Amino acid sequence: MTEILKHECGIAMIRLLKPLSYYQEKYGSCLYGLNKLYLLMEKQHNRGQEGAGLACVKLNAEPAGEYIYRERAIGTGAIQEIFGNVKKQIENVLHAEEDCEWIARFLPFAGEVYMGHLRYSTTGKSGLSYVHPFLRRNNWRSRNLLLCGNFNMTNVDEIFNNIISEGQHPRNYADTFIILEQIGHALDMENQRLYDQYKSDGYRSVELTKKIEDNIDIARMLKKPSSIWDGGYVICGITGSGDAFSYRDPRGIRPAFYYTDEEIVVVASERPVIQTTMNVPIESVNELKPGESLIVTKQGEIKLSQIQSPLNYSACSFERIYFSRGSDADIYKERKELGRLLVPAILKSIGYDLEHTVFSFIPNTAEVAFYGMLEGLDEYLVQEKKKMLKELGDSVTDEQLERILNMKVRSEKVAIKDIKLRTFIAEGDTRDDLAAHVYDITYGTVRPGIDNLVVIDDSIVRGTTLRQSIIKILDRLHPKKIIIVSSSPQVRFPDCYGIDMSRMGEFIAFRAIVELLQEKDMASLLNEVYRKSKAQECKPKEDIVNYVKDLYAPFTQEEISLKIAQMLKPAGTKARVDIIYQTLEGLHKAIPRHPGDWYFSGDYPTPGGNRLVNQAFVNYMEGAVNQR
Numbered sequence: 001m002t003e004i005l006k007h008e009c010g011i012a013m014i015r016l017l018k019p020l021s022y023y024q025e026k027y028g029s030c031l032y033g034l035n036k037l038y039l040l041m042e043k044q045h046n047r048g049q050e051g052a053g054l055a056c057v058k059l060n061a062e063p064a065g066e067y068i069y070r071e072r073a074i075g076t077g078a079i080q081e082i083f084g085n086v087k088k089q090i091e092n093v094l095h096a097e098e099d100c101e102w103i104a105r106f107l108p109f110a111g112e113v114y115m116g117h118l119r120y121s122t123t124g125k126s127g128l129s130y131v132h133p134f135l136r137r138n139n140w141r142s143r144n145l146l147l148c149g150n151f152n153m154t155n156v157d158e159i160f161n162n163i164i165s166e167g168q169h170p171r172n173y174a175d176t177f178i179i180l181e182q183i184g185h186a187l188d189m190e191n192q193r194l195y196d197q198y199k200s201d202g203y204r205s206v207e208l209t210k211k212i213e214d215n216i217d218i219a220r221m222l223k224k225p226s227s228i229w230d231g232g233y234v235i236c237g238i239t240g241s242g243d244a245f246s247y248r249d250p251r252g253i254r255p256a257f258y259y260t261d262e263e264i265v266v267v268a269s270e271r272p273v274i275q276t277t278m279n280v281p282i283e284s285v286n287e288l289k290p291g292e293s294l295i296v297t298k299q300g301e302i303k304l305s306q307i308q309s310p311l312n313y314s315a316c317s318f319e320r321i322y323f324s325r326g327s328d329a330d331i332y333k334e335r336k337e338l339g340r341l342l343v344p345a346i347l348k349s350i351g352y353d354l355e356h357t358v359f360s361f362i363p364n365t366a367e368v369a370f371y372g373m374l375e376g377l378d379e380y381l382v383q384e385k386k387k388m389l390k391e392l393g394d395s396v397t398d399e400q401l402e403r404i405l406n407m408k409v410r411s412e413k414v415a416i417k418d419i420k421l422r423t424f425i426a427e428g429d430t431r432d433d434l435a436a437h438v439y440d441i442t443y444g445t446v447r448p449g450i451d452n453l454v455v456i457d458d459s460i461v462r463g464t465t466l467r468q469s470i471i472k473i474l475d476r477l478h479p480k481k482i483i484i485v486s487s488s489p490q491v492r493f494p495d496c497y498g499i500d501m502s503r504m505g506e507f508i509a510f511r512a513i514v515e516l517l518q519e520k521d522m523a524s525l526l527n528e529v530y531r532k533s534k535a536q537e538c539k540p541k542e543d544i545v546n547y548v549k550d551l552y553a554p555f556t557q558e559e560i561s562l563k564i565a566q567m568l569k570p571a572g573t574k575a576r577v578d579i580i581y582q583t584l585e586g587l588h589k590a591i592p593r594h595p596g597d598w599y600f601s602g603d604y605p606t607p608g609g610n611r612l613v614n615q616a617f618v619n620y621m622e623g624a625v626n627q628r
């Protein structure tokens with residue numbers, strides 16, 4: 001993707017099922033779990049570069065000794081910073097003569113339960129206080145709660161009012177703080193239920209506390225709070241007494257995978273991360289089902305519990321197109337198929353002239369789709385060769401045969417992502433000129449004035465980098481025509497489930513619609529949709545309709561793409577510029593098991609999505625009026 005989107009976070013959780021001495025004997029380290037957590041986090045670095053945090057819970061700490069450890073940092077180097085700080089704390093107290101029993105009781109960050117998080121902010125709020133894991137402290141171990149997640153709730157106001165009605169007084173309105181307090185309250189209630197039960201059975205003091213810690217019902221604790229959540233989420237939690245859980249939303253919007261054996265339980269946001277870290281085959285890694293929670297009790301018992309009934313399955317397709325690692329076996333195939341399915345539209349755009357066309361990609365995330373596109377072009381060329389040979393029959397000459405057999409798809413690495421140029425000292429046109437050099441080109445790959453140049457990207461959301469850099473740079477090769485191809489459909493609607501795409505005016509597809517409506521004397525449709533949307537502001541989220549879809553209805557995808565090409569073509573560009581987008585049908589054909597397509601279709605899986613797009617359009621219209 002030419003413009004980086006902030007997006008969903010990454011989670012990692014580990015529960016060791018054996019004493020630390022077991023890992024010392026088998027793997028040579030009592031810090032086996034901590035080392036695995038580091039790998040899980042580094043392998044998911046792509047999911048969050050604004051901050052990172054980790055936490056550890058000891059199951060066998062002595063009274064008056066710490067049993068919850070947490071380290072957090074902000075910035076792109078946060079992973080290295082937090083593990084560097086952990087290493088220093090360990091080295092300050094660790095001596096060669098200490099055995100694993102001592103380590104398990106006293107050494108910082110040497111425990112049985114671990115949690116890690118990588119953060120990308122989509123709320124605009126930043127700083128260390130917003131970095132997960134969050135911690136809710138209490139003097140009773142079983143009432144302590146660590147929480148991290150990959151989530152965004154659309155109904156924070158409703159959740160906030162719910163916990164207010166319970167008598168709580170939250171100190172922050174952000175969804176992570178609110179969810180922590182809500183689940184924390186449910187944990188308190190579960191503790192109280194068990195306290196009342198076991199006290200009536202005659203248990204007292206330490207014995208009563210142990211009975212409570214041994215019998216916390218995590219599934220029961222999660223059921224009531226999560227019943228009102230509207231959003232996409234995977235939430236992980238650890239109690240101070242050692243219960244751990246990971247819970248996925250009922251629509252399966254956000255991804256979660258897990259692996260278990262007799263030694264360890266591992267949870268992560270991506271499947272290949274677990275495969276690589278644990279060196280296990282794909283069949284050994286399971287996907288957490290929608291509405292399901294993986295629970296590991298204090299005693300190490302593993303349970304799968306259906307917390308909420310599955311709803312309309314809406315696993316995120318953008319996750320597959322761009323956000324997840326392409327090393328996943330299925331994602332690799334899907335991205336190739338996205339590229340292959342674009343071939344008919346590409347051939348039409350170049351007039352089926354493969355001899356005078358060079359194919360390339362915008363590094364680095366579009367590379368796999370590029371391979372799929374090449375395969376599709378090769379398949380087409382094979383059929384064309386067969387057709388030519390059949391037409392020539394026995395009269396084919398050696399010269400003709402050689403020419404036909406030598407026909408090939410011309411592919412080059414044309415675009416090169418150069419160093420990240422800093423433009424903070426420049427202003428105005430100078431800044432734009434510097435920004436135009438973020439990418440460079442390979443000279444001599446295109447015959448000036450003769451060849452078409454086709455370049456594939458995985459998505460075109462805002463188009464800023466295309467206009468300011470990519471097209472200008474490609475035009476220096478003097479191609480006859482530049483065709484920019486997006487392996488994903490047009491992004492027309494904002495996200496509300498954890499990706500930084502919330503403002504209507506940022507989408508090039510939406511801006512193209514506004515221009516088309518004005519050109520066709522249909523601007524009144526904007527006001528009509530605004531009136532309908534404004535009238536819904538006070539309605540319950542369940543009653544809100546996405547009228548913004550009406551703005552796109554009068555136009556075909558090709559008409560919108562043509563307008564986008566006109567808008568993104570920089571002044572002075574000599575080559576003709578075309579833009580081709582993946583179709584919605586192509587998306588679902590390539591990625592059939594991840595139907596969540598609200599960015600492209602406007603079909604939001606939860607009522608909160610319709611409320612967000614409604615508000616986003618109202619904000620756009622009112623902002624446009626204020627700027628006049």
